[in-house]
Amino acid sequence: NAGVTQTPKFRILKIGQSMTLQCAQDMNHNYMYWYRQDPGMGLKLIYYSVGAGITDKGEVPNGYNVSRSTTEDFPLRLELAAPSQTSVYFCASSYSGELGDTQYFGPGTRLTVL
C-alpha cells in the first residue's frame, strides 16, 4: 500500500492565483482530513470528510474548498491565494472517526505565496 499520497511536494504561487492540492489514499478509509501547519506550530484542521460526498469545515476553512467524489481522493482547492496561506499542508485519513481512531498522514505539500 502507498498509504496517503500528496502532490505536489512544493509549490510557489503568486497572490491571487489558484491551485488544487491533491490527496489520495489506498487504505479504504472513510475519513479524510486537510491540515495546515505554520512554522513551529501544531496542525490546524481546515476541512474533513466522513465519506464520499460528505465534507465539513474544520477550524480554519476560509479561503479553501474541498470535494470528495470518491473514497480515495480528497483534493483541496485554494482560490485567490494570499500570503497568509503560506504553510505546509498535510492530508490524513482514518478508518473511522470513533474514539481511539488513529490518523495516517501524507508527506505534505509546502506552499509559498508571494
Added chain:
Amino acid sequence: LAKTTQPISMDSYEGQEVNITCSHNNIATNDYITWYQQFPSQGPRFIIQGYKTKVTNEVASLFIPADRKSSTLSLPRVSLSDTAVYYCLGNTGGFKTIFGAGTRLFVKA
C-alpha cells in the same frame, strides 16, 4: 475536548532514556491518550496509544496513572534519529482530534 499541556522542548543525549510528560486534567471518561511523532519535513505518525496503566510497543512505552490526568511517554535509549516533535493528544477521534504545538526533542551526540 481534552486540552493537553506538554513541555515546549527537551534536550537529551544519545543512549539516554527520555520521558515526556503530558497533563490532560479534563480528559473525558472515554478518551484515549495518543502520541504522535513528527520528523522535520514529514507528516505526523502514530507511535502509541493507551487508556490506562502501561502500554509498550517496539518504539515506546506509555504510562498512565489511575486518575488519567497525566501521561508519560518513555523513549528508551534515544538516538539522533529520535530528534522530532512529539504530540500528546487527548484523542476523541476523527475531526475532534487536536494537535497542539507538541514537544520538540533534540538528541545530541
